[in-house]
Amino acid sequence: MENLVTIRPELLGLATVELEALSPHFAVLGGAVLALVLSVVRWLQPKWSVFLVSVATALLGATLSFPGLSGAALAVFNGMMVVDPYSSFFNLIFLLSALITLLISFRYLDSEKLQHPEYYVLVLFSALGMMLMASARELVVLFIALETMSLSVYSLVSFRRADRRANEAAMKYFILGGAASAIMLYGVALVYGATGTTHIQAILERLASRGAGESVLFSVGAWLIVAGFLFKVASVPFHMWMPDVYEGAPVPITGFMTTGLKAAAFAAFVRVFLSLGYGKGLSEAVETNLHHILWVCAVMTMVVGNVIALTQTNLKRILAYSSIAHTGYLMVGLIAAPRGTEGYSSLLVYLAAYAAMNLGAFIVLTLLAGKGDAGLNLHDLSGISKKNPVLAFSMAVFLFSMAGVPPTAGFVAKYLLFYSAVQAGEVPLVIIAVLCSAISVYYYLRVLVYMYMRDPIAGATSARVPVWSVMALASMVIVTLQVGLLPSPLVEMARKAVAGL
Amino acid sequence: MAWFESHLLSTLVFLPLLWAVAGLVIPGKFRKTHAVWALLGSFLVFAVSLRLYGAFDAGGAEFQLAERAEWLPSLGIAYLLGMDGISLWLLVLTTFLTPLVILGSFSAIQERTKEYYFLLLFLETGMLGALVALDVFLFYVFWEAMLIPMYFLIGIWGGKDRVYAAMKFFLYTVVGSLLMLVAIFYLAYAHKVQLGAYSTAIVDLYRVNVPGGGWLSVQSILFLAFALAFAIKVPLFPVHTWLPDAHVQAPTAGSVILAGVLLKMGGYGFIRFAFPLFPEAVVLYQPVFLGLGAVAIVYGAWVAMVQPDIKKLVAYSSVSHMGFVILGLFSLNSIAAAGSVYQMLNHGVSTGALFLMVGMIYERRHTRMISDFGGITKVMPIFAIIFMIVTLSSIALPGTNGFVGEFLILLGTWKTSPWAAAAAGTGVIFGAVYMLWMFQRVMFGPVTNPENEKLRDLSGRELAVLAPLVVAIFFMGIYPNFFFEKMEPSIQRFLERAQVKSTETAIADLGRN
């Protein structure tokens, strides 16, 4: 009991250098709180004020996290969190996707009569949760960040209160999400039991010293944590919730989930994965078992994702299953990363490219969505190229990018990912991945068939495209093509980010 | 101007795309201006390609007018362009056909002309890029980028079930090239392991020695991956079923470019990548591909005989003609290799002309069924004369371009395996059978169908499209040396790279040639 007495003052104080490093987090927190306050002030027209503040916060956060990209890694809050190029890279992804979601949501909420300011606050809080997850170095802190993000997303999913489908989606997501978090937490507890610490760095040392890698307790705990993450990224055994939730949720939120949520999950997954010693500390037996399980999960994810997408006619569900398929490709990268010379940088590039093309696709979907997200079935899309050529062209770019057809970011990302997988000797896995992406070409192009090669249905009016959305759309198209044609800046950024891990 | 001079290849490749993007400014309803604008662009590109012909000197280095720029240094990927004798002529063929195709589709394409001409020029960029890319990654980017415009051309302006044909075309090629991509990964990594540095430049990859040996050794598997991707494109016998659908459903311009240039990408791929990278596997699989080539020739000819639709007939004739190319390449001697490169050029000219003419009668009668025609010579004599000349070139009559190609290929193949040459030779007979039978049912005989009576003969524009092709047919038939001079050294290097000492020098000492 005696060590409780001395309260060490330095724990509480925050050095100025730590403040600077954490500036993006504080900016977003401050912005969110300000937005919350403003939402209550009636006379200030909360619809506009909260929107503008949240957009400003997102922009501010993004600009503040730029320096972090090249800075050195700095442990904050006594090692609980770390601010390094890796976390700054992900901060950029989260904040940009939050920004895009906010931009396209404004008009969407008006047309859906859901213009409540809380929406923007929740988006900011979930972005904050993601940022914390990316820089968490301690399992419990990670859990807390995960929950902040998830809780705000649960409520965002059920934002359209009156719609039974939204409620159903939210409830399913909440219950299964809750269960998964509980499972992961139980894993954390077991790992704590086996190694005596929940601090990521410390686990590795304890593993090496205590040789706890062998103990059943640790492996069960480790697997439960990994299972929790697999649920979050919707890998096969745990993917059942995703299509329903994606279909139920409002379109911008689905976009936000596929990009932000998946990126955050993978960010944390990579840190935890390393700490659990995959590739370094773990014993030979456990390593091969984990590799086999992940190998099977990756293959099943790719196959299930691509094959079911073939049968879907609702665009949101198609993109949901395509997101599962892309998780499969990312898992291939994950498995191959430790042994491949490329390491995790191809994973980061893929996440960034995937975020860009997916956000773009969801911008187009938001603009095309009718009342209550109707009008998103394939035959509703026929002839769009005649009505709105710009939307059709950008959708074509995004779809070609998702299919991995060359002059786009998707191709470069897939090239790097599979290239590092081949270097790690995972040739059979890559062949399966390549064949699955061949299947994916079919359902991506089928959307183009409806858009370009069918005549428009009678009376279809061309969707009105507000200025905010055009800006967001243009930026995404430019990013997709730019990374496709000149990938080296992004790749260099990713390599620097990974170096610090 | 100096920049253009030093970056000739880049200008050639990206001029069509930039010109097309500039063309987007013209508002949709000025249909004629789009066409004229695209035509202007394609003439400009043709001029640049002629400049290339001047700049290329046969005796010089292997890859000339090379340009290099860092693209993805961490993976050793560079923006590397270069050109040799073989790719020179394929370039000129592409830039020669595109203006004709654009001129040919003035009247054929009435709606959404802006996108149409944009896609055509984008397609030209893709093709030119693939022909000059010397970096495997860059080649793959252009190789797949070509598919997008062709997919839309077939899909939007095509015939009745164009969507099925476009999708089949796209998927067939994508599956093939994705397997090739895996092989590229393995090769690039092998280069890193063996030679220390990352590089996907084709010249460096030539130096990588991949463990050869048995039928399923690493080198054989890699070779098969490359060969499958290129065989689908050629198309070689078992993987050819996308071609008839794609041709029948594609608009005239689409099928001319498809037959004229896209099929040559397969052959070019073999020459540039599959052969030099995996010489032992080539020698090992030589009998298999010789067999497939001969079968393709006879099979294509036989199936062409029973086609009710002219375009499908010509499509299957392409399968047969391209079978000759494969035969020539896999005979691994310089006569046959030169013959197959020449056959690629011939096929581009004669089959391109055939498709243009089928397009012209389709514009008039909106049907392609042979049974709907008969006695057209009486109604359209000029058309009949040109159609006769093109048919003769297609059945390889001496004096036209077809003969030189097939003669050299058969002569070369005879040295390697007489049986394959004999079997392929029968293709020459069946070629005459199906072409002349089609010609007779369409052109000769009394005018049975009343609608055929009032068909108007070729207009000035249509003549302008066909005239250069007819001239090319005779010029290539009578004076092929014009082409062989520039091509000769590159073919020698190609064969040396395929590590097969050409055997015919031994025979030449025997007697005066």
Added chain:
Amino acid sequence: MLGLILLFPLIGFLINGLWYAVLQAPQGRKKAGSLATGLVASSAIFLSFAVGVVAFVQLAGMPEGARVIENNLFSWIKVGGLSLDFVLRVDPLSSLFVLVIAGIGTLIHVYSIGYMSHDETPGRFFAYLNLFCFSMLVLVLGGALPLLFLGWEGVGLCSYLLIGYWYQDIEKAKAGKKAFIANRVGDLGFLLGMFLIYTTFGTMDFSALREVVVQRFGGMAPAGAELAAVTGICLLLFVGCTGKSAQIPLYVWLPDAMAGPTPVSALIHAATMVTSGIYLVARLDFLYALSPTALEVMAWVGGLTAFVAATIAVVQTDIKRVLAYSTVSQLGYMFLACGVGATGAGVFHVITHAFFKALLFLGAGSVIHGMHEEQDILKMGGLKKHMPRTFLVVTVAWLAICGLPPFSGFFSKDEILWMAFASNQGNRVLWALGLLTAMMTAFYMTRMWIHTFMGSERFDHHKVHPHESPIVMVAPLYVLAVLSAAGGFMGVPHASWLAHWLEPIVPHVVPAEGVNHSMEWVLMAVSVAVALLGMFAAHRLFRDLRRPEALKARWAFIHKVLWNKWFVDELYEGALIRPIGRVSQALWRGFDVAVIDRIVLGFGRASEWSGQTLRLAQTGSLQAYAVFLLLGLVLTLGYMIYGLV
């Protein structure tokens, strides 16, 4: 200088061709008359004949051994180890052929002016005719095998165009197609022969080839693999000859080729194109001499063709078909001659045959012209009175073809029969076959002669009133008549100028030792007797028409077989064309669509099916998802622990 021989017909073709395409072809344009276009064409071929004569005179001036004029126009193909030059070479053999082609060509061009006077597009006809002469001259003057092949397929093309000249009648177009494809089959043999020569001797140039052969084999005959190669070469090239010169397997196209205008039949299917096979054999005589088996095959094929064609000709009623089968038969004779080693006799017969067969065809042409397109000899008769000049000229040709002494036919045919009997490759059976065919030739020619000119007039008068052909058609006939009559004297046995002239190219064949000299005169008498017998039999049989009808009734079956050309066409149709049609239909419907496409679409359907089944797993119930989630967890945990313990 040799280039000029080719240049003139080419220029003639271009003038007529472009004139027709640009000015006459488009709708509603005035069509030029046959006189103008005819004159252009005839003058072109005449100039080429003149240059031919000059060349002939130059050759005659040269010393015995080195009679060659050669000029190398340009390098055609130069790639890999192969370099082909467009070299023209004239030597005694080819100069003869040039004279025959250009000479008879000129006569036929002039004749055509008259014949095609009422045709609506004569420009096109004369353009094709000139193109034909150009290709034939290329064939004859070509210094290397590929050039000969260029001419070879060029004449094939022109015969296709000219047979199908009246393209509106689908039957004529079909005949043209049949001719081209039959030739193409032969050409494949030719091609493969050419390749074998290249791989065995390394060159395709005739003089180089001769040097290599002489240097490699010299005196002794080749043995083993080399013999096989040489025999293979000869046989493959002979396949080409059977295609072009209408021998047994591939002769079916010649009778149908009569669908073309008569001058075409005269020029192409009598005098020039069909003899290109003999030219090829004569040109490569030094090779054929090396392989006795090839000569054996050639002799037998020639003999059989002669006999079979003669039997068919006996029963034909269409005047041009009779002449067509007679041509096939005479060609059989020529190959018989080459087969027994007497290539010189073969060439001699080519020349004489060209004279009288062209005359016969043109005579038949003027008969048809006079009888307003009536070709059935049973509906003619008694034209002696109406067309005296044609009658006179055709009689000369008739006597020549039957082989009566003063006329050319006797000398060349007798030479062949004598060589068949006497030379060491020849044998008695072939001689007997030849003799029998000679008798039948006399028989059916006399039959045609009688039916056409003698006997009662069997055409109905008010519809058809025969008239003599204009002078422009008859004049060439007179020239040909003189040539047919006097032509024989250039090859009088034992003092033949022709054999001497061809000496360096085609060595003179000396009869085998066993046979004594006097035998030759005896055989000559025998062959004349046989010819007279044939004529007399025909004369007595066909004096009044009831007797042949009776004969026909009694031997009905044989008549039916002969009338249907031994059912050869039906055989080819049944054995080759229909099965290939069925197989390709099966290949397309069955293999291409059913097998490959089904496999390809199968992949698509398989993934679609698995998609549908997996999709059902998404039941939408929360509990199910939770169960599935837990199941996944338990399974993986079990695997982890299993790994550890």
Added chain:
Amino acid sequence: MQVVEPWVVLTFAATIFLIGLGGLMLRRNILVILMCIELMLNSVNLSFVTFSRMHGDMAGQVSVFFIIVVAAAESAVGLGLLIAMFRTLRSVDTDDIRLLRE
């Protein structure tokens, strides 16, 4: 006083966790499911405390507080969603939320 073996408490916590998981899968009333999630989180807390006692350091105990806070927040959100659902569906049975399928 008699010391309770740690593994006893751990197995107890594990059983509670399994009960929670089982409840989540079997029961159809969503309220009960929410309770089961709470149950699972509490069993985790128990494990944490035992491990902290075993290792003799305070980290485990501290984490428990965070978990309790998060659990509370989670229940709040969960109940909020449940009320929203009830208002439209008039039922809290999981069988009624079957709209989103395949």
